[in-house]
Amino acid sequence: MSTPTSAVPVRAMLVLGTRPEAIKLAPVARAMSTGTRFDPIVVTTGQHREMLHQMLGLLCVDVRIALDVMRSRQQLSELTARLVGELGEVMRQQRPDLVVVQGDTTTALAGALAAFYEKIPVAHVEAGLRTGVIDNPFPEELNRSLIGRIARWHFAPTPRAAQHLLDEGVPPEQVFTTGNTVIDNLLWVLGEGSGTSAFRTGAKRILVTLHRRENQGDRMRGMGRALCRLAERGDVEIVLPLHKSPAVRDVLLPELEGRTGISLIEPLGYVDFAATLAECDLVLTDSGGIQEEAPSLSKPALVLRTTTERPEAVDAGAAQLIGTDPDAIVSTATALLDDPAAYRRMARAGNPFGDGQAAERVLAQLDEDFAADVPVTLASPRPYSTA
Numbered sequence: 001m002s003t004p005t006s007a008v009p010v011r012a013m014l015v016l017g018t019r020p021e022a023i024k025l026a027p028v029a030r031a032m033s034t035g036t037r038f039d040p041i042v043v044t045t046g047q048h049r050e051m052l053h054q055m056l057g058l059l060c061v062d063v064r065i066a067l068d069v070m071r072s073r074q075q076l077s078e079l080t081a082r083l084v085g086e087l088g089e090v091m092r093q094q095r096p097d098l099v100v101v102q103g104d105t106t107t108a109l110a111g112a113l114a115a116f117y118e119k120i121p122v123a124h125v126e127a128g129l130r131t132g133v134i135d136n137p138f139p140e141e142l143n144r145s146l147i148g149r150i151a152r153w154h155f156a157p158t159p160r161a162a163q164h165l166l167d168e169g170v171p172p173e174q175v176f177t178t179g180n181t182v183i184d185n186l187l188w189v190l191g192e193g194s195g196t197s198a199f200r201t202g203a204k205r206i207l208v209t210l211h212r213r214e215n216q217g218d219r220m221r222g223m224g225r226a227l228c229r230l231a232e233r234g235d236v237e238i239v240l241p242l243h244k245s246p247a248v249r250d251v252l253l254p255e256l257e258g259r260t261g262i263s264l265i266e267p268l269g270y271v272d273f274a275a276t277l278a279e280c281d282l283v284l285t286d287s288g289g290i291q292e293e294a295p296s297l298s299k300p301a302l303v304l305r306t307t308t309e310r311p312e313a314v315d316a317g318a319a320q321l322i323g324t325d326p327d328a329i330v331s332t333a334t335a336l337l338d339d340p341a342a343y344r345r346m347a348r349a350g351n352p353f354g355d356g357q358a359a360e361r362v363l364a365q366l367d368e369d370f371a372a373d374v375p376v377t378l379a380s381p382r383p384y385s386t387a
Contacts, residue, residue: 009039010370013096013120015087017047017069017107019055020182020289023270024126025102026059027184027359033062037367041094045069045083045107055270058194059185065090073246076106076139083110084117091118098366098376101147102126102181103288104140104309112150121378124151125181125362128161129309136307137288138214144309152378153369155362157292157353158312178361179354182292186274187356195275198265203237204337206230207280209287211243212305216251219324223304224255226326227284230333231261238262239276282336284329291319292353300346302332310353317349 012032016025022044032038043065044052056063067090069082087110091099099115101108102125112122124147131141148154154170156162157180165175189195199205208227210220231238240256242249242264256262268276274293277283283294283301291310294301295318303314303321313319322332336343369376 009037010098010366011039011041011094011096012098012100012123012366013041013043013091013094013115014100015043015045015107015111016102017045017052017083018105019052019267019270020287021102021105021107022052022056022059022061023185023289024181025100026056026061027181027188028100028125028362029061030059030188031359031363037370038363041065041096043067043087043090045087045110047079047105047107058269058271059189065094079106080110083107084114087111087114088117091115091120096120097370098123098152100125101151104129104137104144104147106139106143109143109146112147116150116378119378121152121376122147122150123153123155123362123366124148125155126157126161127151127154128156128158128163128165128175130161130164131307131309133307136214137212137305137309140288141309152376153365155358155365157358160312176361176365179356179358180292181354181358181362182289183296183351183354184356184359186293186296189271189274190278192271195269195271195273197275197279198239198241198263198268198272199237199276199279200263201237203235203261204282205280206236206238206282206284206333207276207299208238208240208283209243209285209290210240210252210304211245211248212286213247215286215304215324216245216247220248220251221255222326223324223329224252226329227256227262228259229326229330231259233334233337234261236261236337239265239280241265241267241273243267282333284333286324292351295319295349295351295353298347300336300343302329302336304329312352316352318346318351320346 029040032040041064046068100123101111115122154175155178162177286304301319
């Protein structure tokens with residue numbers, strides 16, 4: 001892989017398939033499109049096809065290539081195989097100078113793997129997050145670690161994430177602490193002021209997101225019952241945008257549909273979700289990115305999981321990792337709703353995930369490396385075990 005001259009734009013293929021990837025790569029794509037140094041080639045795989053393209057338009061991101069890989073109730077192995085094959089073909093046609101992937105999705109893993117097979121260097125945005133439990137979250141923990149074996153550039157959102165990579169043997173000259181691009185995008189969207197909140201009353205407003213595979217089934221059913229108990233207080237408004245997954249809907253709809261104080265709504269567009277987050281009082285979530293967004297807006301977050309790859313928010317006091325037990329969910333949420341001092345401590349804890357300049361740092365590093373008088377190649381070799 002040769003390095004483009006200064007007169008030739010660097011062809012950067014940004015591969016994304018899910019809403020979180022779109023949110024976190026949008027600042028990078030926008031920054032690339034405003035200058036002449038990079039030619040961003042945005043490829044969508046269709047993992048979240050229904051909610052993706054309209055949102056990308058609102059985020060001022062132009063999609064160059066749109067794949068359609070999803071099939072009804074397909075297995076992860078089927079999805080991964082289809083993604084690697086189709087992305088490999090796109091890369092052979094487009095011949096990018098680098099491939100940019102984000103986070104820990106199946107699209108991100110397949111994009112990195114396809115790029116490796118085509119001998120194209122990979123930049124990993126939001127690198128280095130770890131729970132230390134290979135199947136929790138599933139399959140994201142393994143996905144992110146495998147991408148770490150492939151990537152040439154590791155853009156870590158926090159010093160802790162960067163240290164994970166160094167501990168795993170990644171060369172220090174390939175690890176960069178940037179902050180998280182989700183903060184860039186959240187501040188940009190709120191600055192545009194175009195979103196509409198889903199809350200409709202002046203009650204205590206609770207925003208809930210639930211979707212993780214490891215929580216589906218009986219755990220999620222129990223969490224639904226916990227939400228019903230919170231709603232019975234009579235002074236809260238719970239808004240839950242329902243994930244498109246049938247496994248989520250089949251569990252939550254019977255538990256929550258028609259309950260007073262609970263609004264089950266279709267997934268919100270990102271600008272409306274940002275406005276809803278900005279207006280809420282409390283977040284209950286098993287999602288990843290919202291653990292980073294909520295502290296930016298001084299919203300206490302209760303993480304409904306047994307592990308988190310984002311412990312910085314917990315360490316800062318902006319989030320609590322409370323697990324999935326219904327009694328724990330009800331008691332912890334009730335304590336925050338009823339104790340103003342405890343609420344203020346969490347709300348004022350601060351945001352450990354960045355200052356809104358992460359995308360600029362990513363581009364500056366890529367620009368520096370492609371401007372150097374040496375070829376940009378795949379990641380430097382390192383041992384497969386550091387034990």
